[in-house]
Amino acid sequence: MNTPASLHPVQAAEDLSAYTVIDVRTPGEFAAGHLPGAHNVPLDHLGAALPALKAAAARRTLLMVCASGNRSAAACAQLADADIPATTLTGGTTAWIQQGHRVDRDTTAKATWPMERQVRLAAGSLIVAGLALGTLYPPARWLSAAIGGGLVFSAVTNTCGMAAVLAKLPYNRPRTADLDATLQALGR
Template identity: 35%
Template sequence: MLPTISPRRAFEMLKNGEARLVDIRETAEYAENFIPGARLVPLSIAKIYPLKDADAPDKPVIFFCRSGNRTDKASDLLRSLAGDAEAWQMEGGLSGWQKEGLPVQHEKAPFPLFRQIQIGAGALVLLGILGSYVWHPMYWLSAFVGAGLVFAGVTGFCGLGLLLARMPWNKK
């Protein structure tokens, strides 16, 4: 288990160049808000990502996530990724950092794709149910969307997700 460090102490160490701050949240979370100067290494790819800096390979590492739970659960993996460098987990994660009033950069990020799929699928099901009061065969729209969701869950491929990913608001 990684020892903990307060957000205020982590800020001081980062500001003085005494430590590296590593954000293990996923990219969609990072896109909404992040700590300036922290490096993003999503937990989902952390095993393959080198943490050593060429200019300071033994510089201590401070890991954090949104609330501290993911960091705590993955502390053994993160400890091994830090190698010989000293490593900590930041108390309270990004939420704790924000409670201390420390600097966070906010960005306007689009809805995550999964939420867009939920909104789109829910709207189509609702349209099918309400539309069936006007034109009875419209209920097939709800059945089609339900079947598509089951197919997506079983196969891991979502046609609605593919369609939404190509929408103009998801382009960089």
């Protein structure tokens, strides 16, 4: 996989209006704080959004954003496979905020924890449950081993299966009407 073009937050902030900003985090993460003017297209909905993103890319450069840059880099790769050029924000919204740039928050939507925090809670809880249950039923310790192995695999491959599963939970899913409105706005 080729490394996508990247843009440092300082560069992006100089003329944010030159970009169509696409935030690929879950709707709850997006509501908690996103770049001004960003559109929310969760990573697992990117395939359905390709026609609208192609239209948007014809007008302005797409700037893909997530919390750290990992999901936005994956989005850039997926877009590159569809011959849609895109750039990723180096360090994501975390770096954007650390640089002192403004974020918009959706006060009407219920904000959820960032995906990384959800993964840490789920993984930690499953490991503790496996160890606790292992005192009564020793084979239950394999649950802890499996989760630990999954975390190692996640680090080595820079992917996260647990995040993919957690993204499917109802509070991490976009409302159909919201996603449709976003895609219509991008397609114009």
